[in-house]
Amino acid sequence: MKKSIINTIVILSITSLLVSGCSKAATTTxxxxxxxxETVKINSSGQSANYSGEVRGRYETQLAFQVSGKIIKRNVDLGSKVSPGDVLMEIDAKDIQQNVNISSAQVSSAQSQLQLAAANLERYRTLFEQGAISRAQLDQYQNNYEVAQSAVRQSAAQYTQGSNQLGYSTLVADSGGVVSSISVEAGQVVSAGQAVLTLVKDGEREIEINVPENRVDELRKTEQIQVVFWALPNVTVQGNIREISPIADKVSRTYKVRISLVNPPADINLGMTANVMIVQAGGQPVTYIPLSAIYQTGDIPHVWVIVNEAVTLRPIKVGAFGDNKVQVLEGLQDGDVIVTAGVQKLHEGEKVRI
Structure with a gap:
């Protein structure tokens, strides 16, 4: 019996030691x-930024009616190709036609008054020559004749104006292009000058990007711009800055930039997604890392570099900030693995798991 008790104690002791060892191993893990x-990739070409953009037309015109009214017909759809002289939309011209009819009647009335004034002037001129009336009476009829002439010119001008407005009831394309947007539908009442559609004219295509305010000066000084397209992976086009908006967008606080394309291929279509790469030719190699990777000690920024599953603190020299990233000018090599989250909880030489 004593031997059985001793064996039981030995077994329990061994079990306890095994459990304790496992617990320590788990705790250690x-x-x-x-x-x-994140693995550092050094850009030896000097590329400093990427911007997503969209293919737009060089000339985009917002078309509008010159008169108010109710739209009764829309002859185009989104993406429709139009030629010069095509009728895009029509407005109900009933009221305008009535105004033209009124002006026409006024012209006829004024012409009748002019004929009467001319007859009276001729009659009283004869009487004046015979000495039957005074000079003052003749001047009065001369004045009536001139007033009638002016009334004819006025009514004729009003008739011409009304005829022009009747022509304005149809919206006509002044050039060939593609309809990129339509903001109204048939049955809607629009006012004069209200934009109803946008026509992108045929011809030059360019890229529109939005640039944060801290990168505008850098963009102005760039020496090379490369544009690639998501739908055309094997196509790279050189670009030039055509214009930079002088005013930031009220919502995004970014500046619109238009990039003109040098010898673009025919496969580029409106609305395509483009990636604009800003390249500083001859510049020093740089890389961008997340702001969360920076560990600040005093005035010198550092990053934790993982070497042999352990971290070591390395000082770096930083450049421009933006888009939750920071430019690193010195201190990192291509292929270095850095910690990008939880940098405040690490210490020198600590083992880590990636």
Missing amino acids: EDIPLVRS
Whole structure:
């Protein structure tokens, strides 16, 4: 019996030691922190920024009616190709036609008054020559004749104006292009000058991007711009800055920039997604890392570099900030693995899990 008790104690002791060893191993594993990392890629070409953009037309015109009224017909759809002289929309011209009819009647009335004034002037001129009336009476009929002439010119001008407005009831394309947007539908009442559609004229295509305010000066000084297209992966086009908006957008606080394309291929269509790469030719190699990777100690920024599953603190020299990233000018090599999250909880030489 004593031997059985001794065996039981030995077994329990061994079991306790095994459990204790496992617990320590688990604790040791749990003490090694799990970190988020990123591999550094040095851009030797000097590329400083990428911007997503959209293919737009060089000339985009917002078309509008010159008169108010109710739209009764829309002859185009989004993406329709039009030629010069095509009728795009029509407005109900009933009221305008009535105004033209009124002006026409006024012209006829004024012409009748002019004929009467001319007859009276001729009659009283004869009487004046015979000495039957005074000079003052003749001047009065001369004045009536001149007033009638002016009334004819006025009514004729009003008739011409009304005829022009009747022509304005149809919206006609002044050039060939593509309809890129339509903001009204048939049955809607529009006012004069209200934009109803946008026509992108045929011809030059360019890229529109939005640039944050801290990158505008850098963009002005760039030496080379390369444009690639998501739908055309094997196509790279050189670009030039055509214009930079002088005023920031009220919502996004970014500046619109138009990039003209040098010898673009025919496959580029409106609305395509483009990636604009700003390249500083001859510049020093740089890279961009997340702001969360910076570990600040005093005035010198550092990053945690993972070497042999352990972290070591390395000082770096930073450049421009923007888009939640920071430009690193010195301190990192191509292929370095850095910690990008939880940098404040690490210490020198600590083992980490990626």
